[in-house]
Amino acid sequence: MIPPQIPPLIRPQRKNPILRTRQPLLPPWARSRAALGLTAAAALGRFELQSCGDCGAVQYPPREACHRCLSDQLRWREQSGLGDLISTTAVHHSHDLFFRERVPWRLGLVRLDAGPTVVAHLHGGCAPAPSRVRIGARLDKSGQGVLLAFPIDEVPNMADDRQLREMTCDPKFRKVLVTDGKTAVGQSVVRALIAAGADLVWVGYAEPWKKPPHFAELEALPQVTLLPLDLTDSRSVKQLGGEIGGKVDILINTAEVHRTYGIAARSGVEAARAEMDVNYFGLLRLAQEFGPAMRARGADGESSATAWVNLLSIYALSNYPAHGTYSASKAAALSLSQCLRAEMRPGGVRVINVFPGPIDDEWNQLLPPPKLTPAALAKAVVNALKDGVEDVYPGDVAQEWLARWEESPKTLERELSL
Amino acid sequence: MAANSLISLAADLASGRIRVVDLTQTLSPEFPQIVLPPEFGQCWPFRIEEISRYDERGSAWYWNNLSCGEHTGTHFDAPIHWVSGRELPDNATDTVPVQHLIGPACVIDCSAEASADPDFLLTADHVRRWEAVHGRIAPRSWVLMRTDWSKRSDPIAYQNYDETGQHTPGPDVDAVRFLIDERNVVGFGSEAIGTDAGQGYHLKPPYPCHYFMHGSGRYGLQCLTNLDLLPPTGAVIFCAPLKIRNGSGSPIRALALVPG
Numbered sequence: 001m002i003p004p005q006i007p008p009l010i011r012p013q014r015k016n017p018i019l020r021t022r023q024p025l026l027p028p029w030a031r032s033r034a035a036l037g038l039t040a041a042a043a044l045g046r047f048e049l050q051s052c053g054d055c056g057a058v059q060y061p062p063r064e065a066c067h068r069c070l071s072d073q074l075r076w077r078e079q080s081g082l083g084d085l086i087s088t089t090a091v092h093h094s095h096d097l098f099f100r101e102r103v104p105w106r107l108g109l110v111r112l113d114a115g116p117t118v119v120a121h122l123h124g125g126c127a128p129a130p131s132r133v134r135i136g137a138r139l140d141k142s143g144q145g146v147l148l149a150f151p152i153d154e155v156p157n158m159a160d161d162r163q164l165r166e167m168t169c170d171p172k173f174r175k176v177l178v179t180d181g182k183t184a185v186g187q188s189v190v191r192a193l194i195a196a197g198a199d200l201v202w203v204g205y206a207e208p209w210k211k212p213p214h215f216a217e218l219e220a221l222p223q224v225t226l227l228p229l230d231l232t233d234s235r236s237v238k239q240l241g242g243e244i245g246g247k248v249d250i251l252i253n254t255a256e257v258h259r260t261y262g263i264a265a266r267s268g269v270e271a272a273r274a275e276m277d278v279n280y281f282g283l284l285r286l287a288q289e290f291g292p293a294m295r296a297r298g299a300d301g302e303s304s305a306t307a308w309v310n311l312l313s314i315y316a317l318s319n320y321p322a323h324g325t326y327s328a329s330k331a332a333a334l335s336l337s338q339c340l341r342a343e344m345r346p347g348g349v350r351v352i353n354v355f356p357g358p359i360d361d362e363w364n365q366l367l368p369p370p371k372l373t374p375a376a377l378a379k380a381v382v383n384a385l386k387d388g389v390e391d392v393y394p395g396d397v398a399q400e401w402l403a404r405w406e407e408s409p410k411t412l413e414r415e416l417s418l
Numbered sequence: 419m420a421a422n423s424l425i426s427l428a429a430d431l432a433s434g435r436i437r438v439v440d441l442t443q444t445l446s447p448e449f450p451q452i453v454l455p456p457e458f459g460q461c462w463p464f465r466i467e468e469i470s471r472y473d474e475r476g477s478a479w480y481w482n483n484l485s486c487g488e489h490t491g492t493h494f495d496a497p498i499h500w501v502s503g504r505e506l507p508d509n510a511t512d513t514v515p516v517q518h519l520i521g522p523a524c525v526i527d528c529s530a531e532a533s534a535d536p537d538f539l540l541t542a543d544h545v546r547r548w549e550a551v552h553g554r555i556a557p558r559s560w561v562l563m564r565t566d567w568s569k570r571s572d573p574i575a576y577q578n579y580d581e582t583g584q585h586t587p588g589p590d591v592d593a594v595r596f597l598i599d600e601r602n603v604v605g606f607g608s609e610a611i612g613t614d615a616g617q618g619y620h621l622k623p624p625y626p627c628h629y630f631m632h633g634s635g636r637y638g639l640q641c642l643t644n645l646d647l648l649p650p651t652g653a654v655i656f657c658a659p660l661k662i663r664n665g666s667g668s669p670i671r672a673l674a675l676v677p678g
Binding site: 208211230232234235 | 450453
C-alpha cells in the first residue's frame with residue numbers, strides 16, 4: 001500500500017499588508033494536575049504515561065489512581081508509543097475558535113501495545129487504518145502536551161505536515177534573529193539554521209571594533225544580515241526591535257558573558273555585573289523590545305512567530321562554585337525565562353531553554369572533556385526547534401547533571417562543591 | 419586690574435571677539451570605550467536608561483539614569499590613575515588644584531603624520547621644530563596633540579584594532595620626558611582613546627605618557643575633538659573633572675576660548 005504523500009512546504013508568499021494580521025488563538029489548554037505530567041514529559045521530548053507501581057497497568061488519560069487496582073502509586077514512565085491505528089476521522093467543523101480556523105483536522109484512534117487506547121492527532125504520513133503507528137507526545141500551541149500518531153518509518157517531507165507544524169517551530173522558511181554572531185556558538189547556530197532552511201538570519205554583533213575569528217565570514221552567506229545589537233544598551237535593543245521586531249519568527253539569544261570566578265577568587269562586583277548585564281538584563285531588554293511583537297504574530301500565516309530560544313547553562317540548575325557568579329547569572333536568566341514563557345504563551349510562541357554543559361571554548365579551557373562543541377550545541381538548538389520541546393540538555397555532562405538534579409538537588413549541590 | 423580683565427573677557431565673549439570651542443565628544447552608547455584583555459577588569463561604556471518620559475512612570479517629566487566609567491568619553495586623567503602617581507599629594511579628582519584646570523594650550527599639528535601612519539609617535543625633535551615656528555612652550559601649558567583622529571566617526575576606524583592590538587598615534591618616550599623635564603607642562607591631551615599610542619604597551623616603559631605624566635603630578639586629556647579649530651598657541655582650555663572623591667578621572671565637558 002502506498003502511504004499518503006506529504007506535500008513539501010513551499011515558501012510562503014509575502015504577506016498582504018492590507019489584511020489584518022490573524023490573531024493568535026490557543027487550542028483547549030485546561031488540564032488537571034495529574035494530566036500535566038504528560039506536558040512535563042513532552043517539554044523534554046519524551047512520551048510518558050502513568051504506570052501503576054502495584055499492578056503494572058499503564059493508563060491514559062492520566063488520573064489520580066490506577067484505573068485497575070485503585071492504587072495511588074503511579075509513576076510516569078517513558079513509552080515506546082508503538083500501537084495500532086484502529087480508525088481515523090477528519091474534523092470539518094468545530095466551534096472551538098482555534099480548530100475552526102484549521103479544519104479539516106485529522107484524528108485517529110490508536111490502541112497502544114502498552115494497553116490503553118488513545119485519541120491522537122494524526123500525522124498525514126500515517127497509512128490508512130488499520131496500520132502500525134508510533135505515538136509521540138508534543139506540545140501544542142497552548143504549551144500543553146498532546147498525542148500525535150506518526151508513521152513508523154520516515155516519510156518524505158515528514159516535518160512539513162500541516163498539523164505537525166502547528167506543534168513544532170521548524171526554522172524552514174522562517175526569519176531568525178541570532179543575537180550574537182561573534183562567538184563560535186553564535187556562528188555555528190547561524191550555519192545550522194541556514195542548513196535547516198531558514199529564509200533569513202539576522203545576526204547581531206556588539207563592539208564592532210573587536211574582530212573575533214571567522215566573524216567576517218558570516219557576511220558572505222547570502223541569508224545573513226549583520227546588524228549592530230548590544231544587549232547592555234537599552235537603546236540599541238530598542239532600535240533593533242523597532243526595525244525588525246515585527247518580522248522575527250524565531251529569536252535565538254546566544255549572547256552571554258562568561259567569567260570563571262567564584263566569590264573569593266575575584267574582588268569586587270564588576271565581573272559579576274558584566275555577566276548579569278548580558279545574561280540577565282540583556283534577556284530582559286530583549287524580551288521587552290521583541291516579546292510583544294512576536295507574541296502578536298503567533299498565528300501570522302505559515303511562517304508565523306514561533307519560538308524564542310535562550311542559551312542558558314546546566315549551571316543554572318545548581319551552582320558550580322568555580323564558575324559561581326556565571327552560574328548565578330544563568331539561574332537568574334532561567335527564572336526570567338519562566339516569566340517570559342508565561343507571557344509568550346498567549347501568542348503560542350514557545351520559549352525554549354537550552355542547558356549545555358561546558359562548551360569547548362576559551363572560558364572552559366581548564367575543564368576536562370567531555371566538552372560540547374559549538375557545532376553540537378547548534379545542532380541541539382535546531383533539533384529542539386524541529387521537535388518543539390521546551391527544555392534541552394545537550395551533551396553527556398548536561399544529561400548526567402540533569403539526572404542527578406532530578407534525583408536529588410541537594411546531593412548534586414554537595415558534589416559540585418567538592 | 420584682574421577684575422578689569424574678567425569684565426573685558428565677559429565682554430569679548432558676549433561680542434564674539436572670543437569664541438568658545440567645544441572640545442568634547444558626545445556621550446553616547448555607541449562611542450567606544452577603552453578595551454583591555456578580557457581577563458582584566460573593564461571600563462564601562464556610556465549607558466543610559468530611561469526613568470520616565472511623560473508616561474506612566476512619571477507623567478510630566480523626562481529623565482534618565484546613566485552609567486559610565488571614570489575614563490569614558492572625553493575625559494580627564496588624574497595622577498592617581500597610574501601606579502607611578504599613586505603616592506603623590508592632591509592626586510585625585512577631588513583634590514587636584516582647580517587652578518590647574520584652566521590654562522593655555524599649545525596645539526601641535528600631527529594630522530598629516532597620523533594620516534600617513536596610525537602608529538605615529540610624536541618625538542621631542544618634532545616638538546622642538548614646532549617651537550621653532552610657534553615659540554617656546556610656556557611653563558604650565560597644556561600640550562594637545564592634534565591628529566584629526568576624532569574625525570574617525572566610525573568606531574571601528576576610531577579604535578583601529580588588528581590582531582596585534584590597537585593602532586593609534588601618541589607621544590614617544592623622549593617627547594614625554596622633554597615636555598615634563600624641560601617645559602614643565604601641566605598636562606598632555608590627545609584625540610585618540612588614550613594619551614599613549616595604541617601600541618604604547620611596547621614602549622619603554624610601557625605607556626610612557628601615563629607613567630611619566632602622572633608620576634610627576636601632571637594630567638591627561640583623552641578623546642578630545644575639534645583641535646583643528648584651535649590656533650597653535652593662544653587658546654585657553656577648561657577641563658574640570660567631576661569632583662569624585664578619590665576618583666582617578668572623570669568625563670568632562672572640555673572647552674577652549676579662542677580669539678574670534
